[in-house]
Amino acid sequence: MTVLLVDTATADSLKNRSLSGLEQRLLEIDTHLSQLANYGLGTGIGAIGYRSTAHETDNHSEWIEIDFGKIVPLNEVMLVPAIRRDTGSRFQADGFPLHFRLVAGTDEEREGQVVAEYTDMDKVLPRIAPFAIPCGGILASWIRIEAEQLSLRAFDDLYVFQLSEILAFSSEANVALHKPAKASSNMNIENPGWDARYVVDGFMPYLMDAAEGNQSVAYLSPPDIDPTPSLMIDLGQSFPLSRVHLHVVDQSDTLPQAFLGDFGIPKHMRIEGANSSDFSDAKPLLDLRPETIYDMGPIMMLAFPETTVRYLRFKVLEPTPTALYGGIAPRMGFAEIEVFSKGRNIALNKPVSTSFKLSAPDRPLSNLTDGLNIYGSILPIREWLTQLATRHEFEAERPRISEELNQRYTRQKKNLTRMSWLAVLLASGTIITMLVDRIIRQRAIYRTRERIAADLHDELGANIHAIGLLGDLAQAAKNSPEKIDKLLQRMRALTERTGAAARHCTNLLEAQGLYEDLVEDMRRTSARIMADLDHTISFDGEEVLKRLKPRKRIDLFLFYKECLINVLRHSGATRVTTQLTANSKELDLTITDNGHGLIGEIPSSLKRRARLLGAQMSSEKSETGGTRICLSLKLKKFGV
Known part of the structure; x- marks a missing residue:
């Protein structure tokens, strides 16, 4: 018997599963469903099952009991619900109890014991679908289904206890079949x-619709033959037989159907067993004599006392009346004849013969x-x-997983959006x-160029004005060659310095990368400006200086120049x-002179640039009496 694992996951446990886990579980369910029998529901007329008295409320106790006639190990009980079609052309269980229990016992123990209880x-x-109740091999000679809370019967809203079939399995045998x-x-x-x-008649509302196997149409004898024909099956050897299943001719697939479901079933048929092929030692196993349409169903499960035979003969004693179907x-x-020995169909693929040609x-x-x-x-x-x-169980689980996946x-x-x-x-x-x-960079460059241009204008203007004054003095001292010579020397030096300043500022304005090498630029500038003075310059942390942003390098240089x-x-x-030192945290610039010291406040030009x-x-004030200017700049991790 095939057993498939069903996961009865709750909503909370589904939320704890990964997306891939849910997708994998959905794939597993679909794979399993493709391997399981389908709900093929029968139509037509026939026995429905058991129904209790109807009640106005649900809190009434009803029960039904089946006596096996002997003690058997009970493995499983199947409850097949009575099924109704609702207004939406869907099928649902009707009158299946909301609260019930399975009780099992023996003749010596009439109270029995509760095997399972459900609310x-x-x-x-x-x-x-059928509802399976595991029994674990308990020994019992009877079972009782006790309903404590009933459910509504659909058509009149009264409360009843209804079941289509109760099957009690001892191994593969249904020991409840045809029992009291x-x-x-x-x-x-x-x-x-x-x-x-x-x-317990073996008739259920389902048609056997397996997920595997090829289709096969039912056998029908041709018309105009002996009205009492026979079918014979050779089992190949003698077997102890106890049960025969007759699958009736499949109903047509049209609506309405042409037959009630009794087509091909004789009014009276005898099943005989023998060990001789000529049936000289024939033993009657049972007589099939359906009195009403309620005595026939899709699968007619017929039990009889165990008898050991090799040959079976299905002999028509009285054919089906023809008046009902127009003569x-x-x-x-x-559709199929199954013959069981110890729970196994030993007629499978065995040869069949007839009494007619x-x-x-x-x-x-x-x-x-x-x-x-016809289904497989x-x-x-x-x-x-x-x-x-x-x-x-799978079809109940699948919507929960699909809903969780859809969520x-x-x-x-939404997250992707x-x-x-x-x-x-x-x-x-x-x-x-x-x-x-x-824009900021361009504005910074613009402001820097503007400042440099202003410096250039101020310095050149002052120098040109000084040269003009020296020229006036030279004009006045034209009769003193010595004074003229000194004035001309000073004018020459001032002209050279002005030219050097003009060349420096011009290079700055035209540069593509502003002060990419700050150390070299500072050395060059100090050498030009301090040409007549004793000047020393030292650097510590040149790698840090190279990582400074261009604007900081420009401002630092201009501060130093000023x-x-x-x-x-x-x-x-x-x-x-x-002295210029720099590390990963700060930069310090110190400029010390031995002049006469700072008079008044720090020049505004230096404050602005700082x-x-x-x-x-x-x-x-420095140790030599001059001035010491200190600049401290905090650095960030990746420069400033």
């Missing part, structure tokens, strides 16, 4: 399709024992019902940042010392 909290409903059944109440007066005995000739036929080529005799019906393979009854019960996919879609918008915003922000940064110009113009110093640089500046 509405167990979510047994809704369903159309009694109930607390039995509503069999108004509708002959309901009676306690129908709950057509009676025919004998079945005629045969229909499209309905060969071999179809009677090929193990197939014919399964053992217990396995078939187990597959239907398992299908129910996850919806959240993923958010991420897309975020990516757009980030891209826009990046573009805006680049544009702003470019300091040198102020020293040159105002301090009267003969010696100047510059502020533009974002640095702290201070001044103090």
